[in-house]
Amino acid sequence: MSHRSLIVVASKYGCTEKSAFLLQSRLGGAEVVNLRYGKVPDLAAYDTVILGGSIYYGRIRKDMAVFTAQYKQELLRKRLGLFICAGMTGKKGEEELKQAYPDIIYNKAIAKEIIGDEIYPDRISILDKCVLRMVKGKGPKTGGGLSMDKLERFAQTMSAGE
Numbered sequence: 001m002s003h004r005s006l007i008v009v010a011s012k013y014g015c016t017e018k019s020a021f022l023l024q025s026r027l028g029g030a031e032v033v034n035l036r037y038g039k040v041p042d043l044a045a046y047d048t049v050i051l052g053g054s055i056y057y058g059r060i061r062k063d064m065a066v067f068t069a070q071y072k073q074e075l076l077r078k079r080l081g082l083f084i085c086a087g088m089t090g091k092k093g094e095e096e097l098k099q100a101y102p103d104i105i106y107n108k109a110i111a112k113e114i115i116g117d118e119i120y121p122d123r124i125s126i127l128d129k130c131v132l133r134m135v136k137g138k139g140p141k142t143g144g145g146l147s148m149d150k151l152e153r154f155a156q157t158m159s160a161g162e
């Protein structure tokens with residue numbers, strides 16, 4: 001049987017998609033689909049599925065919530081990895097990660113990670129900029145960055161025992 005891997009992401013400005021490509025380069029042969037533009041391939045062709053989404057206002061992006069609700073049963077038959085891109089770290093980040101995916105999927109995943117965040121000031125909408133200004137004040141607006149350590153750890157867990 002083939003060991004094919006799929007990485008499905010919900011990314012608004014590209015940070016989660018970038019994380020998916022960084023993971024792809026560490027998991028030889030994984031395919032990447034961004035729910036924002038890509039068509040979801042037939043999940044039957046994959047035995048490993050990684051789900052990644054970014055957090056806005058405490059919640060995972062809606063297209064990922066819709067995807068996990070729609071494909072829950074099929075996803076439960078896969079080797080699963082979950083990650084989020086989020087500004088929050090520590091306990092708050094863990095809570096966001098736990099709420100991002102249905103419990104049954106969260107509990108089955110073999111790897112879960114908060115990979116970090118990036119904000120691209122030249123890409124984000126006026127509305128999102130205003131919200132950020134309210135939340136973050138005048139501090140740096142570029143995000144805390146992606147954690148390569150966490151990304152490597154996640155990739156290692158996903159490739160172990162494949």
Ligand SMILES: Cc1cc2nc3c(=O)[nH]c(=O)nc-3n(C[C@H](O)[C@H](O)[C@H](O)COP(=O)(O)O)c2cc1C
Nearest residue numbers: 011012013014015016054057058086087088117118
């Ligand atoms: C308007 C706005 C609201 C955000 N809200 C949250 C939040 O509630 N919690 C959090 O952890 N990160 C939050 N973030 C940070 C994003 O999750 C982070 O920038 C992420 O890397 C974006 O990924 P994307 O480019 O793939 O959409 C917010 C960012 C913006 C611009």
